Amino acid sequence: MTQSMMSKGIRFYCPSCGVGGILGLFMIIGLLYLAVLHTSDQASPLRSLGNLHLHTSNAKGNSITNEQHASYRHLQRKPPRLPPRVRSSQYIPNNKTIAADHAHVLKQKTSVNLLWENRQVKVVEAFRHAWQGYKTYAMGRDELKPISHSGEDGLGGLGATVVDALDTAIIMGLDDVVREAGTWIEKELQTRIETKGQVNLFETTIRILGGLLSAYHLSGGSNKTDVAALNAINKMPGPDPNVYLERATSLADKLISAFTMSPTAIPYSDVILRSGTAHPAGTDGGACSTSEATTLQLEFGYLTEVSGDAKYGKAAMRVLEHIKGLPKTDGLVPIYISPHTGQFQGVNIRLGSRGDSYYEYLLKVWLRGGAAINNDKSISYLKEMYDDAMEGVKHHLVRMSKPKGLRFVGELPSGMMGAFSPKMDHLVCFLAGNLALGATKGLTKQEAIKRGHFNAQDEENFQLAEDLAKTCYEMYSVTATGLAPEIVYFHMDEEYPENLSGGNADSEFKHDIIIQPRDRHNLLRPETVESLFILYRTSEDPKYREWGWKIFQAFESHTKVESGGFCSLDDVTNIPARKRDKMETFFLGETLKYLYLLFGDASVLPLHEYVFNTEAHPLPISSFSPLHVQ
Ligand code: DMJ
DSSP states (O other), X not given: OHHHHHSHHHHHHSTTOOHHHHHHHHHHHHHHHHHHHHHSOOOOTTXXXXXXXXXXXXTTOOEEEOSSOTTHHHHXXXXXXXXXXXXXXXXXXXXXXXXXXXXXXXXXXXXXXXXXXXXXXXXXXXXXXXXXXXXXXXXXSSEEETTTTEEEOTTSSSOHHHHHHHHHHHHHTOHHHHHHHHHHIIIIIHHHHHHOOEEEHHHIIIIIIHHHHHHHHHTTTTOHHHHHHHHHHSOOOSSOHHXXXXXXHHHHHHHTHHHHSSSSSSOOSEEETTTTEEEOOSSGGGOEEHHHHTSOHHHHHHHHHHHOOHXXXXXXXXXXXXXXXXXXBTTBOOSEEOTTTSSEESOOBXXXXXXXXXXXXXXXXXXXXXXXXXXXXXXXXXXXXXXXXXHHIIIIIEEEOSSSOOEEEOBBTTOTTSOOBOEEEGGGGHHHHHHHHHHHTTSOHHHHHHTTOOOHHHHHHHHHHHHHHHHHHHHHHTBSSSOOOSEEEEOOSSOOOSSOSSBOTTOTTTTTEEOOGGGOOBOOOOHHHHHHHHHHHHHOOTHHHHHHHHHHHHHHHHHBOTTXXXXXXXXXXXXXXOEESOBOHHIIIIIHHHHHHHTSOTTSSOTTTEEEOTTSOEEEOOSSOOOSOO
């Protein structure tokens, strides 16, 4: 709440107030602030927590006793750390700025702040444009097809864009969008959960379950005691937050069959919603992608925390507990795992598709469990697995391109004994941000050093994070459109061909980065801007914002569809770029959210208090971990 009070959002809440009104508002805010201080623990980063005993209730009214972890009280009493909310009045189309209406406020701002506020408004306008297209042509479908003015259900028909976009709209303060999405979820989603057919466990968990849980938290659901006070100041539109939790629970009750029906700790990859049954994938001998089986624990764990039902977190954490005991090579693992045997399958090692978020969740589940704060030993194995894996990445997968020298992460398609491939998926770009997050535990680098939380390995990992962020940015600037292709190869020989595969002759790295014709597409993916956001927050270096702005402008120039929405591209190396008739849900859920946060105030959703799931849905860091298998 203090964050909301200090935010720019609050100023726009009452734009026409006079001085008296503003003083009055500050008095009310001051009183509420004192009340909050009285009831909540001190919210300092990496605080140590007392070992009190507690008996409390969760949202469903179930009883939770947790002797070791009294910090649940902190979660119950602390008001939601809602971000500053940008009011609708701030969105004035056609490049008019908010300055005219609020000159008295803006005078006090530096021109740098103003510049980034205006850029942030541009992102909000882009989000509105995307939502408008979706609402007009595809409301309730999974994805918008912006060129043919229709929709498709590529994710099983749960209205994935509605749920994926909702918390971005909450964060941006777009009340009308929150109301539209929230109402749809309240009225339509339950029937879909009960009647739809096959969905993928991982996609449904990260996008739908994660989106619902984040919306539940951000609209005040997990902070029952203070929600009334909060709503009095900043009423959240849409349904009661418990609606989001109810939908999340009923969806998870279907998804959990993937764990319970499997003979091992590794879940089946597909679930039939209407029957609540699960089965293995129809390909690869039924194997699950390693990333899919291991990217469920933030969502199921948070559901356990807010519902009080241990079964969700337990089922999901069994996967990581099990993988802890499997053989690995310097922390690196193959990209398939079998639910039939519980063993890894094949030898292919990479941090791109099918491998990526295994490494992401080792760190994030540890962070969200609060282990960086409360030193919870029960999940320290996750941080050890993460640290080992990052050492493995540095030893086996990181190389330098020629002639100009970009550090990149390649692949070992035939395992440790096979040849190195200088191929890097755009998906790998998540790693830059993840390394920075792991090194600083979500603090700024400066703060982490000051607090003694930054050792030599952190320094090395942070350097790699910065180098990879640069590489990922250059994957954009090497192309004619300024947008990255899905996959690049890095040049490693002394000799290099003269032909330019990216199409930007001005790029310093035009010979280092090779783009194959089959890899020239762009799906509006978020990984690079995600990393720029985390690197900006942790390093405070403004260059990351500038890079993000360049990328945003390229999205605007080449992917915007006039009638509404944004589209994927077939070929980023030629202008005009050939358009592809699809707007992926993660453009609203992740790409635009990360850009908005990158250009905004660092006090919004601070990284030492929130962990973003792999689909960019923020979940609050718990000060205790109910996740580990007892
Ligand atoms: C998203 O669904 C998630 O970020 C996932 O982890 C990887 N793929 C897409 C975005 O590219």
